[in-house]
Amino acid sequence: MSDRVEVFLGEYVLILDDRVIEVLHSSGTGSRIHVNHVAVEVKPRRDGGMRFHVGIESGGIVQQGQRFEVEAVRVEEVTALFEQAKLRRDPQFTR
Secondary structure (H helix, E strand, O other): OOOEEEEEEOOEEEEEEOOEEEEEEOOOOEEEEEOOOEEEEEEEOOOOOEEEEEEEEEOOEEEEEEEEEEOHHHHHHHHHHHHHHHHOOOOOOOO
């Protein structure tokens, strides 16, 4: 099994590389966050897709990072990447 998972979403690429999540945009902007510190906020869209905000948690709010939308047929794939990231967290790390 590879430690690297990639999901291509048009302008965005999500990468789980060992214990780091990267969210890269075609413009060259992006975020790189360790799995122990990443926070993900997800909101449903009316068409079955989802809005994601991937950043860091501060004061109970996801801040910084990247925001992107995922069409309904790709939501499961993106969610699986973030679930895999959770499994890679240090078990001694607590928020």
